[in-house]
Amino acid sequence: MLSLRSINQFYGQNHILWDVDLDLPPGTCTGIIGRPGMGKTTLVNCIMGHLPINSGSMIWQEGDLPPQDLLLQPVERRAALGIGYVPQGRQIFSQLSVEENLQIALLAGAGQERHRAIPQMVYDLFPALYSLRQQRSGELPLDQQQHLALARALVLEPKLLILDDPTEGMSPWLEEEMGNLIHRLNHDFGMTILLLEQRLSFIRRVADYFLLLHRGRNVAHGKMALLDEGVVNTWLTA
Numbered sequence: 001m002l003s004l005r006s007i008n009q010f011y012g013q014n015h016i017l018w019d020v021d022l023d024l025p026p027g028t029c030t031g032i033i034g035r036p037g038m039g040k041t042t043l044v045n046c047i048m049g050h051l052p053i054n055s056g057s058m059i060w061q062e063g064d065l066p067p068q069d070l071l072l073q074p075v076e077r078r079a080a081l082g083i084g085y086v087p088q089g090r091q092i093f094s095q096l097s098v099e100e101n102l103q104i105a106l107l108a109g110a111g112q113e114r115h116r117a118i119p120q121m122v123y124d125l126f127p128a129l130y131s132l133r134q135q136r137s138g139e140l141p142l143d144q145q146q147h148l149a150l151a152r153a154l155v156l157e158p159k160l161l162i163l164d165d166p167t168e169g170m171s172p173w174l175e176e177e178m179g180n181l182i183h184r185l186n187h188d189f190g191m192t193i194l195l196l197e198q199r200l201s202f203i204r205r206v207a208d209y210f211l212l213l214h215r216g217r218n219v220a221h222g223k224m225a226l227l228d229e230g231v232v233n234t235w236l237t238a
């Protein structure tokens with residue numbers, strides 16, 4: 001679905017990402033882990049086109065269609081291509097209603113017939129949002145705000161869904177519910193998932209693969225079973 005090779009990125013003179021490779025096979029769930037400040041959000045901002053990279057390649061491939069160079073696609077085109085993004089801290093428009101938030105997200109796919117209405121699957125997944133669709137979103141409880149952030153990414157029916165720190169500030173009960181939702185999107189809807197997460201137990205529960213970033217370098221990756229205590233003690237403990 002998405003393959004990154006040798007991604008390098010700088011903030012000014014600071015070299016942040018160093019030759020990062022990442023493969024996201026279709027239908028899999030991958031977790032990017034690492035201590036705070038190691039480059040996880042920067043990598044996703046590069047994938048979304050919010051930050052330019054200095055070198056490397058990003059190839060997008062869907063089914064039997066020819067591969068596409070993602071770097072040639074502007075930001076708005078990446079959403080229309082099938083990449084959904086739930087940013088850290090949700091970033092919903094708190095003054096607007098639930099429905100207005102969803103309509104604005106739909107505009108990212110403007111011009112494509114299939115994106116003219118909010119897909120039924122969004123309200124099927126989040127029935128409470130349907131009842132609350134006229135409510136100002138800033139007045140929603142935390143769990144509903146998180147559902148709205150997720151719903152905004154789902155209105156364009158993405159093939160790849162990227163979630164940055166989806167369990168931030170959540171109680172164990174809400175974390176469990178978020179894990180179930182991600183599992184459903186991955187298994188029942190066949191979405192490829194990329195997850196940036198601090199909570200190891202959560203990653204272990206929902207992801208098939210991991211990539212571990214340390215100071216912007218990919219120091220370990222593979223199937224989840226390879227994320228053993230040795231790796232954790234070397235790279236993730238303070």
Ligand SMILES: Nc1ncnc2c1ncn2[C@@H]1O[C@H](COP(=O)(O)OP(=O)(O)OP(=O)(O)O)[C@@H](O)[C@H]1O
Pocket residue numbers: 011016034035036037038039040041042043
């Ligand atoms: N706008 C910016 N300008 C300059 N440096 C930045 C900027 N944003 C992030 N950085 C630096 O880039 C590095 C990687 O930051 P990034 O936010 O990608 O890490 P992270 O792993 O996502 O951290 P967290 O888990 O806390 O979100 C850090 O050293 C950070 O200080």
